[in-house]
Amino acid sequence: MNKLLIVGTVAFDAIETPFGKTDKILGGAGTYIGLSASFFKLQQAIVSVVGEDFPQEYIDLLTERNIDITGLEVVKGGKTFFWSGRYHNDLNSRDTLDTQLNVLADFNPVVPEHFKDADVVLLGNLHPLTQSSVLDQMEKQPKLVVLDTMNFWMNCALAELKEVIKRVDVITVNDEEARQLTGEYSLVKAAAMIQQMGPKYVVIKKGEHGALLFHGKHAFFAPALPLEEVFDPTGAGDTFAGGFAGYITQSENISFENMKNAIIYGSNMASFCVEKFGTERMVNLTKEEVLERLHEFKALTQFDISLEEE
């Protein structure tokens, strides 16, 4: 089985949506990525850091999913990264209520020996120097490196971000971030500019409006599944990235054609994530449900216009 190496936060979240609120629950980009990737045939390891306050039951939850946690540092006496946010009524925007970096402030990722030859590396949203450090530790060039980032790093560590962007094959950003990174309003133009910065594949996440994949002159679009109810968007982008990277890792195929399938899988996984608070839906999800929903994605997008008859 192929190996997927993930670096990303493992954290506590407290979430408020129009539908309710949670106390501190399991969260973090690395958690969502790992849970999502666990639906594919692969070996995966997560590199992250938590404090001594992190419950064993959450660690068990990861290992039960066959997520290797050799690279999950537990800092004695330390406190786990905590984020708290409140979503607006349309669920498309949110206010951050609290961010406590805690052990994340001094995080030095250590890649486990047996994952220094990983086939696919997914650099979750973290400081660009942390992302670079993971790449520096690899003993062979991965077949594919995927990077997720956000506007925060564009504001406070742009030079470092541009350095790590040079080294990756795929970048995932949302539409506003693509515009901020390039100064281009048109997503087509922004994606072309980002490709000149390094990554030959650009994924632009548009939340409820789906995701676009750009490669050279080619574009592919994966819609979000229209849902009766979106309960909590937290982690949807990371779950998308985990589905994308998980499918690529499983299929051993980094062609553009296969990346189309991968972003459909990403969108599929994300459609579950938003149905419950936090990781709840991902934890109880079955492979059968994933497969069933793929049929819905096909029905939603596939058509049969004969181009010859015209």
Next chain:
Amino acid sequence: MNKLLIVGTVAFDAIETPFGKTDKILGGAGTYIGLSASFFKLQQAIVSVVGEDFPQEYIDLLTERNIDITGLEVVKGGKTFFWSGRYHNDLNSRDTLDTQLNVLADFNPVVPEHFKDADVVLLGNLHPLTQSSVLDQMEKQPKLVVLDTMNFWMNCALAELKEVIKRVDVITVNDEEARQLTGEYSLVKAAAMIQQMGPKYVVIKKGEHGALLFHGKHAFFAPALPLEEVFDPTGAGDTFAGGFAGYITQSENISFENMKNAIIYGSNMASFCVEKFGTERMVNLTKEEVLERLHEFKALTQFDISLEEE
């Protein structure tokens, strides 16, 4: 050839976008619908009204496209409907600067005798009573009636709007209008409620974010084509409707499967409309360009995940 009957405004527009501004140019929902539908094999007639100030060259432009104008009333001494608007920088929203109803204020649509047996009727965005009046004049039940409307009529003529909605097969509204009409934020729920009002097919237009087609428990999504530049969104929704209705009329097939093709065609036609000011792009468009872009839509949306291998 099958017959398509269109009712909709034929008007003057003055448009400002971040890229420039126009004087009074040819506009109106009926104009955009007719131009778009003219790319299909069908007979079409437009029912509308203009003033004596409406130039012969614009009338010629319609007739050269084989649009029957028997039902286009020219009011002696009257002035043509005029709309003026300014788009914001993101082109997603606009301010109306001026609206002069002029001859539209007393518009009584008269359906030409030879189109009272039309196969498809497209009721463009007009007062609901005007839309109803067209249906009243039909001598046989059309195979398909498509209605477009907007929030304005929900605000000032809701009862009349609900009456005409009962009588149609397909409704096209944007996402905000679907929410306003039903009081439901979720588009899935809103579409289900609208189906209970009458139309068994609900098309929700989301502009640059594509369009959704709902029918019972089924949904289909057509993306907007990612464009390097959107120059002027005026008429895009009407051009979409014209492509939808034009394709249905040509293909004589009102199944849900064929409606999928129809909204892809609608999205295809709309992708051209926004590339130039007003009707300019539609007037110079060729069938070859339309066909070529259909290949782009296929590449943008079609994927090949084997559901058996999992």
